[in-house]
Amino acid sequence: MTEHAIIMRDVNKFYGAYHALVDVDLTVERGERIVICGPSGSGKSTLIRTINQLETIHSGTINVDGVELTAGGDNVAKVRQDVGMVFQSFNLFPHMTVLENCILAPMKTRKTPRAEAEQTARHYLERVKIPEQADKYPAQLSGGQQQRVAIARALCMKPRIMLFDEPTSALDPEMVKEVLDTMIDLAREGMTMLCVTHEMDFARAVADRVIFMDKGMIVEQGAPDVFFNNPQNERLKNFLGQIA
């Protein structure tokens, strides 16, 4: 066991001829909370999706919780069990109830007995504050509720790392807060988190480090107060000016 949650070294990724990640180096400590921001198309999604191998990489190495992702074998499956992911578009399974959404993966991949999986699911639904929706279908819930279910579903796998890809971008403004509050709770409990988001208040409140990406590169990073108050890179200054 290493003390690092994630170590990425010299990671390069291409979509055809397009160079989407350029020599990315990133080390994430256990319990660290990282916010990633940057203009559209800068490679933020691509970056976090390589951590659970939703995207393969062309060169470099990624080590997640001591497991070498690129080493083959069933390493990828192992890493995915320990890394939860929340998507912009929720991606709940529409033909299953909330509870069924939450117990599917623990039952199939962790071989958890149903009763235990349901108990865990109810526990996490409680924590995201929607225990009463367990038997509804996703389409019957609001966007904010659906996203909280998606967070609970990921937590049911008892992951050690959580990835968020713009979890509030598809939500109506009045629902953003309930999802951010859930994420803040999670952060307070010491979860290692990588969040792609443009919610800079969230970054100020919980992030240990903020990363700015541009054109597939990590251009600047730092603790929130330095990052926001004293940005060095011109493009970052520009970017902060635009979203403020």
Add this chain to the structure above:
Amino acid sequence: MIREFSSADVLFIMSAARWTLILSAIAFLGGAIGGLSIALARTSHGKWLRRIAAWFIQVFQGTPLLMQLFLVYFGLAVVGLPINPLLAAAVALTLHASAYLGEIWRGAIEAVPSGQTEAATALALSYPDRMRHVVLPQALRIATAPTVGFLVQLIKGTSLASIIGFTELTRAGQIVNNATFKPFLVFGTVAAIYFILCWPLSLLARHMETRMRRAITR
């Protein structure tokens, strides 16, 4: 000698309809298994799997069913493997149904949003679990109406088996007509039976299609 068209003839035709149903059922079940394999191969990551499946679909959709039937029936006889007409018809229709159902279901699988597969993958579900629990149940809903529609085509398509001498509904009609020479009456009866078999299915397919459309726009 020409005799009257009697109730015995009607009974003969109706009992032959049983073979039409049996042949349709075999072809549909065989085609379901073959079609699922084709659809999964077409949507897989294996380049060669995809190619072989695409080639299979093109060959069987691009040639007349009758030629496929002849090839199986006469072709196998020539190479020393004579098979009976039922088996030949069942094999040819199964291959035919596999190609068409494979193409229908490929489309349905691809119509399931990619976010579903991504979420399932991120949850560490294996490929079989992803397909079985996440993608296929959703694809099935999309595919039900066109699948029932194809079943109607398949039932009518079994009439070609009459040409290689298999006594299903159409061939029974020919036999009775040869003896009675009442083509309007005989083939009218035969057509009516096809209609009774297919019409409820057509209605069902249309019903499911409207329901499906409503579900999408909801």
